[in-house]
Amino acid sequence: MNVDVFSWFDNIQAAMEQEGSLLKPWANILPQQLHAIFNEKVHGDQQRWLDALESLPAVDNVVADLQQDRIQLASAVLNEAENTAAVNADIKSGLQQLSPWRKGPFQFFDTHIDTEWRSDWKWQRIASHLAPLEGRTILDVGCGSGYHMWRMLGAGAYRVVGVDPSRLFLAQFQAFKQYAQSGQDEPLNIDLLPLKMEDVPRPLKAFDTTFSMGVLYHRKSPIDHLAELKDTLKPGGQLVLETLVIEGELGEVLMPEDRYAQMRNVWFLPNCDTLLLWARRAGFKNPRIVEKNITSLEEQRSTDWMQYQSLTDFLDAEDKSKTLEGYPAPLRATLIAEA
Numbered sequence: 595m596n597v598d599v600f601s602w603f604d605n606i607q608a609a610m611e612q613e614g615s616l617l618k619p620w621a622n623i624l625p626q627q628l629h630a631i632f633n634e635k636v637h638g639d640q641q642r643w644l645d646a647l648e649s650l651p652a653v654d655n656v657v658a659d660l661q662q663d664r665i666q667l668a669s670a671v672l673n674e675a676e677n678t679a680a681v682n683a684d685i686k687s688g689l690q691q692l693s694p695w696r697k698g699p700f701q702f703f704d705t706h707i708d709t710e711w712r713s714d715w716k717w718q719r720i721a722s723h724l725a726p727l728e729g730r731t732i733l734d735v736g737c738g739s740g741y742h743m744w745r746m747l748g749a750g751a752y753r754v755v756g757v758d759p760s761r762l763f764l765a766q767f768q769a770f771k772q773y774a775q776s777g778q779d780e781p782l783n784i785d786l787l788p789l790k791m792e793d794v795p796r797p798l799k800a801f802d803t804t805f806s807m808g809v810l811y812h813r814k815s816p817i818d819h820l821a822e823l824k825d826t827l828k829p830g831g832q833l834v835l836e837t838l839v840i841e842g843e844l845g846e847v848l849m850p851e852d853r854y855a856q857m858r859n860v861w862f863l864p865n866c867d868t869l870l871l872w873a874r875r876a877g878f879k880n881p882r883i884v885e886k887n888i889t890s891l892e893e894q895r896s897t898d899w900m901q902y903q904s905l906t907d908f909l910d911a912e913d914k915s916k917t918l919e920g921y922p923a924p925l926r927a928t929l930i931a932e933a
Contacts, residue, residue, distance in 0.1 A: 597644045599632055602768060606755065606785040616731075616800035616828070617755075623795065624787075631761075631788050643765040646691035650769060651684045653703070656777035658770075660748025663714035665741070666701040667773045692766050694900040697738040700770060710900035712893045713741045716807070716836065720928050723884040725832045727751045730802035733826050735791050736809040739766035743784055744774075746805075753783040755801075757794060764788045797825035803832045807928075810837035812859050820876035827933035833878060836928040838863045839886070844871065848921065855908040855917040855924060866927055878931035886927040 603624070610621030632640075659666040672678055682704040689695075689705060698709030728750030734743050737756030740763070746754045758764070767786040775782050787793075791809070804826045806819070813819040823833055840848045842865035854860035864872065866883045873881035891914075894905040905924070910916040915923050 597648055599644070600628060603628060603785065603787070605781040605783070606787070609753065609783070616798070619795045619798060620800075627787075627789060627793055637761045640761055643692060643762060646688050647765055647769060647772070649684070649691070650688040650772070651681050653681070653685075653773060653776065656773050658744075658774035658777065660744045663718070664699040664701050664706070665744050665748070665770075667703055667770070669703065669777075672703055689769060690899075692762065692769060694902060695739065695766060696900055697741045700741070702770070702773065707899050708897040709741075710894060710897060710904055713738075714745075715893050717742060717745050719885045719887065720834065720836070721745075721749075723928070723930055724834060725803065727803065731755075731800065733757070733794075733801040733804045735794075735804065735806040735823065735826075736812075737763075737786060737805075739763040740770070740784075740786050742805065742807065743767075743786070744770070747782070747784050751783075754785075756784075756786040757789045757791060758786065759788055759790050761788055791819070791822055794822070794826060796822065799825065799828055801826050801831055802828060803834065805834045807834070807836040810835060811854075811861060811863055814861050816862050816864075817872050817876055820872060820878070824877055824933050829933060831933045833873075833931045833933065834928065835873075835930075836926055837869070839869060839925055839927045840865050840922055841925070842868075844868055850919065850921060853919055854921055855905070855919075856903075857908075869927065869929055873929060873931050878933065881929055881931035883927050884930050886925065889924040889926060 607621060607624060609615060610617040653669050653672050655671040656667055656669045672681060685702055686705040689702060689707065695707050696710045697713045698707050700707040727746055729752050731753045732746050732751050734756040737743055737758045740756055743754045743756045764786055804823050806823055810816050810819055840863050844867040846865045847868055848863040850860055870881045889905060891906050896904040908918055909923055910918060917923060
């Protein structure tokens, strides 16, 4: 039996169509967007990932703990079953077929997914600076497999919508969601849409908080990206933006000649004062840098669940303060501002 991917989006489509929903303009075009993604732009690995999802055995009475650094799925029924070991082995096998896992960590019952990034460390750095998320409608741009989305839901968000074009990230997200949902009577208000930021209609002005973490430096026009983000927010809504930066004075920006840390699609790395200026020029109020840190080799690294090259391979072997190309090693900062 084939997985009905379109059913994954029934809840968010219904929410968008509700009378008075600020997301209603999106409801009018979402079906066409999803049709184009799954029927016209079919990824070569799409069926393999869907088969992996379908191979995951059903588990009853699942409890999802979204407030731990390693977000967790547990089931007393599974723990007490005679075939517990076999079911856990099947779960691990199915999840391995969805590798590489880049953002996390996750715990699927007995299976610990040690992801490339310790995304929980980033969450720890920013959580105390956020406006309370309880009851808020949130957009996460470039959300990856949804780790931070689950942390937002665990912090009390009313609805979380993520956008990321990666079909693999969508499959990883759905693997966690299908188990988390099995323990709930009502649909979980959390959805990952396999779209780009450009696919979000403008101006939507529907979200209380919008996150854009690790996206800005991939955009050819960073101020246009800031304007796109502002258009997603209600008046007074909060932007949370994390990006690569450099040290320097107002107006200084690094534009790599070709690659930065072996990434081709890196365009502009501002210093923090320049980033704040960009936010003000885009119309944001009270922009401020709430944290800044150098990405460590413990925070981003290869693991059994992401066996490709990682940060240590992208830095100068003799001087880890520089990338292979001779640029300053990754330094990240988080900006918070209001629309």
